[in-house]
Amino acid sequence: MEINEKTRWDRKHSERLHSSFDPNTFLVTAYDEFVSSKPPGVALDLAGGAGRHAIWLAERGWHVKLVDISEVGLRQAEENARQRTITGSIVTKVQDLNTEKDLGREQYDLVVVFSFLQRELFPALRMSLKPGGHLIYKTYTMDQLNFNSGPRNPVFLLQPNELLHAFSSMRVLHYHETIHEKGVAELIARK
Numbered sequence: 001m002e003i004n005e006k007t008r009w010d011r012k013h014s015e016r017l018h019s020s021f022d023p024n025t026f027l028v029t030a031y032d033e034f035v036s037s038k039p040p041g042v043a044l045d046l047a048g049g050a051g052r053h054a055i056w057l058a059e060r061g062w063h064v065k066l067v068d069i070s071e072v073g074l075r076q077a078e079e080n081a082r083q084r085t086i087t088g089s090i091v092t093k094v095q096d097l098n099t100e101k102d103l104g105r106e107q108y109d110l111v112v113v114f115s116f117l118q119r120e121l122f123p124a125l126r127m128s129l130k131p132g133g134h135l136i137y138k139t140y141t142m143d144q145l146n147f148n149s150g151p152r153n154p155v156f157l158l159q160p161n162e163l164l165h166a167f168s169s170m171r172v173l174h175y176h177e178t179i180h181e182k183g184v185a186e187l188i189a190r191k
């Protein structure tokens with residue numbers, strides 16, 4: 001029997017009940033350098049799973065929309081948020097981004113995407129940002145195939161410079177590809 005994407009991710013999130021909720025260090029450094037001087041606003045955490053980034057932002061006063069295909073992941077995020085001191089807010093939405101690609105127009109001051117790739121969403125991501133809003137994006141590249149973990153399917157792996165070109169109509173403040181130990185690309189761009 002073929003297992004659909006939602007079931008697969010629900011299972012993965014169920015198995016990760018005790019995983020770390022620390023944010024990716026790139027979010028912390030990117031935020032400190034480029035975003036922290038602005039007052040907290042409205043943010044989108046795309047495919048944010050158990051919410052480690054949404055929670056980190058909400059602890060800093062942001063009002064975060066957390067979307068993901070997995071209800072299990074989003075329930076974990078809600079539970080975890082209840083144990084933290086949230087000064088902003090988090091709303092969760094179950095959304096299959098393969099079929100429901102609308103992210104709204106000029107709604108967000110900040111969009112964060114970590115370890116998720118759906119190329120067809122690039123235009124929607126740009127559109128969802130307010131003018132002056134920031135995009136912080138980090139995910140795997142084809143170079144990850146040289147290592148033993150991470151996605152194997154090229155559909156989920158960026159080509160060299162792909163993220164840079166995808167958001168070149170915005171002001172790219174930082175772009176970096178790592179090829180040692182991990183194959184990842186990092187981007188910070190302002191609309």
Ligand SMILES: C[S@@+](CC[C@H](N)C(=O)[O-])C[C@H]1O[C@@H](n2cnc3c(N)ncnc32)[C@H](O)[C@@H]1O
Pocket residue numbers: 005009010046047048049050051052053067068069070073095096097098113114115116
């Ligand atoms: C590797 S996890 C990353 C989660 C989170 N961004 C983080 O860094 O902690 C990938 C996430 O993408 C979600 N996902 C996978 N396919 C999706 C889809 N079609 N629509 C929405 N979310 C999806 C999964 O449920 C999972 O939470």
